[in-house]
Amino acid sequence: MTVELRVKEGWLTVCELSSLTPGRGVAALLPDGSQAAVFVDRAGRPYAIANQDPFTGAHVLSRGLVGTLSGRPFVASPLLKQRFDLESGRCLDHEEVAVRTYPVRTAATS
Amino acid sequence: MAAATPTPAIVLIGHGMVGQRYLEALAERGATATHRVTVLCEEPRPAYDRVHLTSYFSGSTPEDLSMVPDGFMAEHGIELHLDDPAESIDRDARTVTSRSGKVFPYDVLVLATGSYPFVPPVPGKDAPGCFVYRTIEDLLAIEEYAKTRTSGAVVGGGLLGLEAAGALQGLGLATRIVEFAPRLMPVQVDDGGGAALLRTIESMGLTVHTGVGTQEVVTGDDGSVCGMKLSDGSTVAADLVVFSAGVRPRDQLARAAGLTVGERGGIGVDARCRTSDPRVYAIGECALASDGRVYGLVAPGYEMAETAAEDLLGRDKEFTGADLSTKLKLLGVDVASFGDAHGATQGSLDVVYSDSRSGVYKKLVVSPDGVLLGGVLVGDADSYGLLRPLTGSVPPVTPEQLVLPAGLGAPVALGPSALPDTAVICSCHNVTKKAITACADLAEVKKCTKAGTGCGSCVKVIGQLLPSSADKGLCGCFPYTRAELYEIVRTRRLTSYEQLLDGHGRPEARGGEGCEVCKPAVGSIIASLAPTLGASGYVLDGEQAALQDTNDHFLANLQRNGSYSVVPRIPGGEITPDKLIVIGEVARDFGLYAKITGGQRIDLFGASVDQLPRIWARLVDAGFESGHAYGKALRTVKSCVGQTWCRYGVQDSVRMAIDLELRYRGLRAPHKLKSAVSGCARECAEAQSKDFGVIATAGGWNLYVGGNGGATPRHADLLAQDLSDAELVRLIDRFLMFYIRTAEQLERTSTWLDRMEGGLAHLRDVIVHDSLGLCAELESLMADHVSHYRDEWAETLEDPERLRRFVSFVNAPGAPDPTVKFVPERDQVKPDLSALTLLPVGGTR
Numbered sequence: 038m039t040v041e042l043r044v045k046e047g048w049l050t051v052c053e054l055s056s057l058t059p060g061r062g063v064a065a066l067l068p069d070g071s072q073a074a075v076f077v078d079r080a081g082r083p084y085a086i087a088n089q090d091p092f093t094g095a096h097v098l099s100r101g102l103v104g105t106l107s108g109r110p111f112v113a114s115p116l117l118k119q120r121f122d123l124e125s126g127r128c129l130d131h132e133e134v135a136v137r138t139y140p141v142r143t144a145a146t147s
Numbered sequence: 148m149a150a151a152t153p154t155p156a157i158v159l160i161g162h163g164m165v166g167q168r169y170l171e172a173l174a175e176r177g178a179t180a181t182h183r184v185t186v187l188c189e190e191p192r193p194a195y196d197r198v199h200l201t202s203y204f205s206g207s208t209p210e211d212l213s214m215v216p217d218g219f220m221a222e223h224g225i226e227l228h229l230d231d232p233a234e235s236i237d238r239d240a241r242t243v244t245s246r247s248g249k250v251f252p253y254d255v256l257v258l259a260t261g262s263y264p265f266v267p268p269v270p271g272k273d274a275p276g277c278f279v280y281r282t283i284e285d286l287l288a289i290e291e292y293a294k295t296r297t298s299g300a301v302v303g304g305g306l307l308g309l310e311a312a313g314a315l316q317g318l319g320l321a322t323r324i325v326e327f328a329p330r331l332m333p334v335q336v337d338d339g340g341g342a343a344l345l346r347t348i349e350s351m352g353l354t355v356h357t358g359v360g361t362q363e364v365v366t367g368d369d370g371s372v373c374g375m376k377l378s379d380g381s382t383v384a385a386d387l388v389v390f391s392a393g394v395r396p397r398d399q400l401a402r403a404a405g406l407t408v409g410e411r412g413g414i415g416v417d418a419r420c421r422t423s424d425p426r427v428y429a430i431g432e433c434a435l436a437s438d439g440r441v442y443g444l445v446a447p448g449y450e451m452a453e454t455a456a457e458d459l460l461g462r463d464k465e466f467t468g469a470d471l472s473t474k475l476k477l478l479g480v481d482v483a484s485f486g487d488a489h490g491a492t493q494g495s496l497d498v499v500y501s502d503s504r505s506g507v508y509k510k511l512v513v514s515p516d517g518v519l520l521g522g523v524l525v526g527d528a529d530s531y532g533l534l535r536p537l538t539g540s541v542p543p544v545t546p547e548q549l550v551l552p553a554g555l556g557a558p559v560a561l562g563p564s565a566l567p568d569t570a571v572i573c574s575c576h577n578v579t580k581k582a583i584t585a586c587a588d589l590a591e592v593k594k595c596t597k598a599g600t601g602c603g604s605c606v607k608v609i610g611q612l613l614p615s616s617a618d619k620g621l622c623g624c625f626p627y628t629r630a631e632l633y634e635i636v637r638t639r640r641l642t643s644y645e646q647l648l649d650g651h652g653r654p655e656a657r658g659g660e661g662c663e664v665c666k667p668a669v670g671s672i673i674a675s676l677a678p679t680l681g682a683s684g685y686v687l688d689g690e691q692a693a694l695q696d697t698n699d700h701f702l703a704n705l706q707r708n709g710s711y712s713v714v715p716r717i718p719g720g721e722i723t724p725d726k727l728i729v730i731g732e733v734a735r736d737f738g739l740y741a742k743i744t745g746g747q748r749i750d751l752f753g754a755s756v757d758q759l760p761r762i763w764a765r766l767v768d769a770g771f772e773s774g775h776a777y778g779k780a781l782r783t784v785k786s787c788v789g790q791t792w793c794r795y796g797v798q799d800s801v802r803m804a805i806d807l808e809l810r811y812r813g814l815r816a817p818h819k820l821k822s823a824v825s826g827c828a829r830e831c832a833e834a835q836s837k838d839f840g841v842i843a844t845a846g847g848w849n850l851y852v853g854g855n856g857g858a859t860p861r862h863a864d865l866l867a868q869d870l871s872d873a874e875l876v877r878l879i880d881r882f883l884m885f886y887i888r889t890a891e892q893l894e895r896t897s898t899w900l901d902r903m904e905g906g907l908a909h910l911r912d913v914i915v916h917d918s919l920g921l922c923a924e925l926e927s928l929m930a931d932h933v934s935h936y937r938d939e940w941a942e943t944l945e946d947p948e949r950l951r952r953f954v955s956f957v958n959a960p961g962a963p964d965p966t967v968k969f970v971p972e973r974d975q976v977k978p979d980l981s982a983l984t985l986l987p988v989g990g991t992r
């Protein structure tokens with residue numbers, strides 16, 4: 038299985054699903070030079086949001102810890118610990134802040 | 148009761164839990180002033196808490212278990228004869244003769260002789276290696292015998308049998324349980340509960356045989372136990388056998404004195420606890436109550452003690468029977484049963500919830516018109532404190548809602564506030580909700596009502612009833628403090644966060660991802676116990692990798708622009724010129740910013756994720772190890788130059804600092820740990836601001852603990868003086884392990900010590916005087932740590948799998964992160980923050 042992310046150009050293969058550690062993220066470099074943070078949860082479900090932490094500007098969200106709040110998955114920034122919903126990109130600690138999310142899917146390795 | 152002499156004499160036979168309660172009841176009512184009280188005690192020590200006997204194996208000392216307040220006997224003029232059991236009673240002469248030949252006249256005689264463990268009459272039952280489980284002496288003997296053995300068996304899978312089995316396993320024996328009935332705990336739980344219990348207990352590595360009897364204890368050539376023959380024809384290995392097949396009332400003395408005893412044993416008493424001789428009372432487990440039952444629990448015994456004391460003073464009180472509700476934590480599994488647990492009431496209905504994955508089974512018994520009659524809870528007995536007082540009434544919500552875990556089905560807003568004022572919250576001491584809510588805090592409740600001082604199962608609900616009650620759980624995922632989680636991980640030998648979350652998390656958090664608070668906390672607990680649990684100590688293996696903060700994840704400290712810093716260990720601050728040169732070369736070759744830290748070592752800043760392995764390959768090659776600047780772990784042990792060079796120095800502070808730093812390197816803790824060693828009282832190393840600081844004296848070393856710099860500085864307290872090298876190390880071993888075991892997450896030793904009940908004096912008792920009997924275990928945990936230490940960076944470099952994570956991009960390994968940029972400053976570099984301009988943010992739309 039591979040993890041694929043939809044960008045302007047279409048579905049982009051990022052990595053093998055098996056190379057992701059559940060509860061942990063990785064960063065992916067996108068064709069336009071921007072970065073996505075890709076995660077997989079315990080159930081094997083993938084998520085993708087922007088890698089840039091809007092509070093510091095550093096590209097580090099992929100290095101945060103994943104958790105669940107009220108049944109929804111989030112990542113906590115490793116710098117100043119603000120949490121972001123992995124499905125909507127909304128910041129759970131400052132409701133006016135959000136990061137972009139990417140459609141993501143797993144596909145059988147061809 | 149007419150007094151025959153001016154100061155009537157009371158003789159109490161048996162100083163167990165109930166006997167002591169009787170003495171307290173007398174004292175509280177002023178009866179010790181008007182009576183001469185003598186106690187004959189068979190055991191070599193005064194009354195102790197038999198209910199918590201097993202806690203001896205988790206560190207309680209016999210002194211901790213004592214139930215007799217200091218000075219109690221002297222204050223109330225009570226004469227206590229230890230190790231001198233009563234041998235006969237002469238009811239005509241009204242005297243008791245003890246084994247030592249003393250004769251005690253009485254006006255009132257009270258029998259509180261308890262029970263003895265029943266040992267089935269199988270061949271071999273008296274062979275060396277066979278034990279019972281009733282007294283502190285039994286436990287001491289088991290502990291001693293187990294030292295040289297490897298396997299054990301417990302005959303009897305009831306409440307005590309399971310406790311004994313847990314104890315044997317804790318002593319390192321491969322343990323099996325043999326139960327004659329078709330399920331475990333046949334008295335308390337039903338088949339469904341027994342099945343849930345069985346699964347959980349087997350998953351803990353115990354072997355369980357149900358539905359089979361023990362036919363023979365097999366002995367080896369030397370005559371001692373080596374196995375057991377079971378009724379199904381099989382033979383199993385066991386070097387040690389504990390019989391826990393029920394108890395029998397100790398009524399021999401009464402029987403010999405011609406008092407009425409029950410057909411199946413027990414000294415017959417009326418509702419006022421008098422035997423067939425009105426001058427003689429019987430209370431506790433030895434008595435056959437007026438409802439025809441012998442009670443094997445402490446709460447009914449206490450009630451009998453109160454009854455007998457009231458009756459002595461001519462007051463009306465009757466004991467006609469008691470509730471058999473119990474809540475226990477056996478081997479870490481919650482088990483509770485209350486009321487009509489087996490649904491014996493005509494027409495009663497069951498509501499059952501069972502989840503075999505998590506080992507949870509709950510059954511409520513209700514009458515057709517909705518009255519709660521009783522129930523069984525296995526695996527999750529949180530609601531016991533609420534359900535028991537509701538027994539006999541129609542609960543405010545449906546029974547389904549009471550058994551479903553939160554998160555499934557409709558939310559239940561049933562708190563203790565739903566209970567009526569008259570509900571009995573503490574059944575050990577018969578205390579109502581009303582009496583509890585009249586108190587300000589738990590301490591007052593315990594003092595004024597005694598609630599919570601018995602089995603302790605009501606403490607949680609009491610906490611919820613009190614105004615200031617706060618949820619002490621670590622986070623939204625766990626209802627436990629870090630110290631409690633540590634105990635769960637340690638005793639259940641869990642090495643997986645998911646297992647812990649799914650088995651012990653708040654119901655709503657089970658099956659989820661956890662959170663950023665508990666993951667590193669649990670990661671640290673598992674890491675610090677790893678050598679003892681036999682798990683991998685490497686913090687990044689398997690699931691552990693997902694628990695660590697990014698610093699631990701990359702074994703480096705994350706900086707504001709996404710780059711990392713590198714801090715090699717420089718023990719004691721001592722460094723050779725060659726090593727200093729290597730650090731300089733590495734900094735130069737990788738373009739890193741170099742700075743001497745406040746911890747007497749060198750920090751190299753500005754490394755990208757991809758550079759870390761290459762930087763460390765150079766450092767490891769030159770003999771450096773990880774400095775754990777990224778971990779909640781030992782940081783530095785600073786030193787002053789000391790005796791070797793300094794004209795004032797009285798000991799070699801550098802050598803000691805190096806020894807300590809190497810001993811404790813890599814030790815994971817609730818917060819970072821710092822230390823320093825000064826060579827004399829001038830204290831150039833600032834040891835008194837450290838978690839553990841050492842200052843040289845002419846006679847050895849002084850040890851200071853609980854110091855802190857940082858936001859809330861605290862001077863360390865002097866724990867012990869003039870220690871030898873070995874004594875110093877031993878005390879620090881104990882101190883650190885006690886801290887790791889009992890502190891909360893992110894609690895430095897300073898705040899931990901400030902919070903500790905009894906403060907420094909208590910810490911000294913535990914660490915120096917071993918008042919909890921914990922020290923041997925603490926030392927062995929530390930020995931495990933020391934012997935299993937491996938440098939994390941060296942281990943990482945050896946393993947290509949582990950190195951795979953050190954890439955900036957999963958889909959472009961080798962490509963550096965273009966946003967991590969630097970600009971020059973003072974001949975070195977600093978982060979170029981202008982490279983971090985925020986990209987537009989927004990949702991998906």
Ligand code: SRM
Pocket residue numbers: 704705706712713714742743744745746747748749750776782783819821836854855856857858859895
């Ligand atoms: C590098 C250093 C400053 C320096 O340039 O000298 C430093 C740097 C940091 N300190 Fe410190 N502290 C450094 C010595 C100290 C000292 C002095 C000492 O150790 O003798 C103290 C006061 C002593 C103490 O801890 O009691 C100190 C008290 C703190 C505190 C406050 C702790 C407290 O209990 O209040 C924090 C915050 C925390 O840990 O929660 C902190 C946290 C930090 C962190 C880890 C902040 C962070 O989370 O990013 C800094 C990052 C270091 C990095 O990225 O490499 N640092 N920090 C020093 C590293 C020493 C070393 O070699 O390991």
Ligand SMILES: Cc1cc2nc3c(=O)[nH]c(=O)nc-3n(C[C@H](O)[C@H](O)[C@H](O)COP(=O)(O)OP(=O)(O)OC[C@H]3O[C@@H](n4cnc5c(N)ncnc54)[C@H](O)[C@@H]3O)c2cc1C
Pocket residue numbers: 160161162163164165166187188189190197198199200201231232233234259260261262280281282307310397400430431432433442443444445446448473475602
């Ligand atoms: C491991 C264990 C766990 C338990 N857990 C629980 C629990 O969770 N909940 C609960 O309610 N109950 C529990 N119990 C039962 C509880 O301990 C007893 O119900 C309680 O101790 C009974 O008190 P007692 O004073 O009647 O008897 P005991 O505490 O047994 O005291 C009787 C004393 O009398 C002495 N004695 C006997 N004959 C003589 C004599 N001739 N002269 C002088 N002294 C004599 C005995 O040596 C003994 O010290 C547990 C028991 C054990 C062993």
Ligand code: SF4
Pocket residue numbers: 787788789790793794795796797800825826827828829830831832
């Ligand atoms: S603490 Fe004492 S021995 Fe150490 S450097 Fe200072 S004066 Fe010298």
Ligand code: FES
Pocket residue numbers: 572573574575576598599600601602603604605606
């Ligand atoms: S119910 Fe046992 S102490 Fe309260």
